[in-house]
Amino acid sequence: MKKLWNSYRYLFMRRFTQIGLLVLYFGANAWGWTVLQGNLSSSLIFGIVPMSDPYAALQMLAAGAVLATDLLIGVGVVTAFYFLIGGRAFCSWVCPINMVTDFAAFVRELIGMNKLTGVKQPASRNLRYWILALSLVISAIMGVTAFEFISPISMVHRGIVFGMGFGWAAVVIIFLFDLFVLKNGWCGHVCPLGGFYSQLSKFSLIRVTHLEENCTLCMKCKVVCPENQVLYMIGKESLPVLSGECTNCARCIEVCDDDALEFSIRSMAQNKKTGE
């Protein structure tokens, strides 16, 4: 039992936050709860503290909308949180699509899809930055928030809170895409919101750190990691994972049987490296 908890503790906590947030949002619309109103695009905590999606605000800016004060405060709250603390924690601790793509990755490994397609991935992880740039260009030309009109994240989240319609189709598409087309396809290659948070969280404080002296080169961490390019240092050097593309999902920490990976605060991790 202790072993089980040890191997899935962060996964459990992540599902707890993801589902817990969904329940709070759902309760706000269904039963008038005021803990967390709205949805992931923009919300209110206890009817007071605003939170707004900074990427949506960026598209609005590109589209030529006038940004209201409430929106800017909300954007400030969210940006400060991920910029300073959480890194891409939105992706692995909040976003409901993460549950879909994690499940797809799990099934993919289970049925041996990865052996069929081989290690070579047919798409670059930089695709998301192209899509990010493209979304801003289209927003500017069309005068609408381009990604917000196709985003399966808001589609599904809105669907759960306000009524699904055909939104479930988006879940199926992403699941099948991740399962049969591209490993970690949506979250790791396509999603411009993930790309946006990758850029934003380059300096955030909570980081995974590798302790090379404990590593037995089992490579379990690299298998389980949805962004395994960020773990380039495994077995080579004791370094913190500094890439903004790390989602702080902590799967690598849980699967490691040798305590070679752990969470740390950025500056402390760097001090350890220089021996201070």
Place this chain on the structure above:
Amino acid sequence: MKKQALSDRRKFILNMARGVGLATMGGFIWSAYVDEVTASSLMLRPPGALAENDFLKTCIKCGLCVEACPYDTLMLAKPGDNKPLGTPFFVPRDIPCYMCPDIPCVPVCPTGALDESSVTTDGVLDINVADMGLAVVDEESCIAFWGIQCDACYRACPILGEAITIEYQKNERTGKHAFMKPIVHSDACTGCGMCERACVTEKPAIFILPRENAMGRAGDYYIKGWDKEDEKRLENAKEIKTVTEISKDSAINSLNGSLEDLY
């Protein structure tokens, strides 16, 4: 030709070309889709909504207005509704806007897509100046226009006597009855849709359309000459000059000149 490994420079150029090419391709598909889904214009927005173009770029689709509405009037467009995804709207035949005096849906909007100042008179929220749409009467299917007595829409109107009035007219068919025709006044109607909800016909004979779709525009060339206020619009009118063969000459010369052809 010998097979050669690509030089770094060529690789770089090819990769850039591929990136730009794919971005262009994706961009066109994406734009086409966005253009398609934002094309639907027959949507009734919450009170205080900006003009549709500005609304689409400003609304963040958070649904706070939907949650604030005590009557469950407002909904967010779902996939499959064929409406701009995630934006709020209402269907008055199902649930109309009940015109709450404190307009709870507007102040919660974080982006100003629902503009408080547009529903404020003298610093106080005033739902009666809201403009969600305009009621339109189909005289063919309205039974009051047949001569059957019905004033359901008039009674349902929250600003009755201003937004809808009843016009009495002699019914020549019977010779002893009156038509009681409902007339909508566009300057007072807020488009709340309570009339549409109340209408007794199978498909409502009075219904709400976005004002842009329901009204025409006379333009600056037609002026109510008897109305000093309206005459001011002449200042905006610009001259349109059409040049044809005939207009080369002055009017009189042109008329006289053509006489030559008769002989």
